[in-house]
Amino acid sequence: MSSKPQALTSVGPMRNFSTNAKKIATELLDANEDLAEFNKRLTEYYQQLADTWANAQKKVNTKMPKIPNDQEKFDSYKRIWIDIFDNDFTELFDSHKFGENYGKLVASELELSKHWEQMVNVMLQSANLPNKKEIDEIYKELHALRKRVSKLESQTKESKIRSK
């Protein structure tokens, strides 16, 4: 329920807009919470990459303490470097801790995009344009119609074959 002063200042279509503006503010506040979660997960993601890099480099250093300066040994150094880094990073990407954090990172990113979507929806509504939900309903309806047409086509085809 809008306050009386607000009702006085926002008349006609503008009243609708002021109500919607409140929704945008609420979305922005909620997005902040999800932004904190996103930052936490993103930090953890980069931390995992950095730790793996440091450990892999240590392994390389133990195996070949100095970067060789002749062609043949340089190639074998590069081979060892790539093998160790690929192994260690594959081990990371294959681990539960990486998968779990990555899943939560993506989920928090999706939450943020959802807030953005809600804000855009408010603006679209203000401009009297269809929002995502409404377009999705059309897509769903189209999909159902395509299925019905396809079913009817195959039924017609079958009955034609039977009548021959």
Added chain:
Amino acid sequence: MIEENSSRLDPKLVEEFLKFGKNMIDAPKLVPAPDEINLEVTEHEVAYTEDKVRLLHYKPRTSMQIKTPLIIAYALINRYHILDIHPKKSWVRNLLDQGIDVYMVDWGTPTNMDKYLDLDDYVNGYLDNCVDFVRDESEVDNVSLQGYCTGGTIATVYTSLHPEKVKNFVATAPVIDGWRDTTVVSNLAKHIDVDKMVDSIGNMPPEFMYYCFSILKPFEQGIEKYTNFFRNIENESYVDNFLRVERWLGDTPPIPGELFKQWIRDIYQDNLLIQDKMYVGGKHISLKNITMPIFTQVAVGDHLVSPECSMPLHYAVGSVDKTLRVYPTGHVGMIASSLSQKKVLPELGQWLKEHSELR
């Protein structure tokens, strides 16, 4: 004196660095732009279309010896071109040269409008209509069906639901037992909130797939591959091969949201297919319904679909006549390499000849 010598760079190494730098500068002059590369190698016609799906029919290159046509259900990731990437490495061309009549399903590029397409649409709609079209056109009761990667999953589900239309089933690196898959892709798939993802962004965007590719051997693929490319910049055949595969890698269509959701949930997260608990379009998928001859191909070095994920199909089907081949290569190496030309395809061709109607 020793210290001084050890810190001096080998002239050969310096020369190599300089040559590498020159090659990088010369690259734009020597290498065609990606758009200039035509990935359509073997002549074909579009035999059937439905929505965005196309069924390609390849022109015969020899007198057809086998009456039973082969339909290839390509994967949902990247495009069918890898099976016809280069005249000397073409899966399709090799099969044509062996006298096999080859059709290919191109799933097309779904748009937002297609976000509600699901496995039922792909299996009982598009693929079934393609199979019916080929059966009519070739005047046969049933066809040979090959599924590659995720196309292998679709073909498996199809074969279980429509066994009467499939004379022979070829499963090439199929995604079957998600819990046994040891790849990094399956690790990500298991931890994704797929409902939230599809609800928020609709179709699975190509960018997500590119991220998955980037974590597969990131240093070999991200450094060594490109180092070798610049080293071989003057080798026309190397550059041609490289660019074809690169162009193919960089062209993956979105995956319809509902289909992606079902695939991730039913295969990777709940692992329903191998447990005989999966339903598509309200129909139960039992692998025991697959009783026709089956030829399963897996690669030991497959880092996209591990052999442990594909091989259970061989043991779970109801077929008596079943063959399992394990090749010492990777996911792409199995279908587009000299090994596939010399070993994988001759074995498949021979098997198809032995199990098909001859002319």
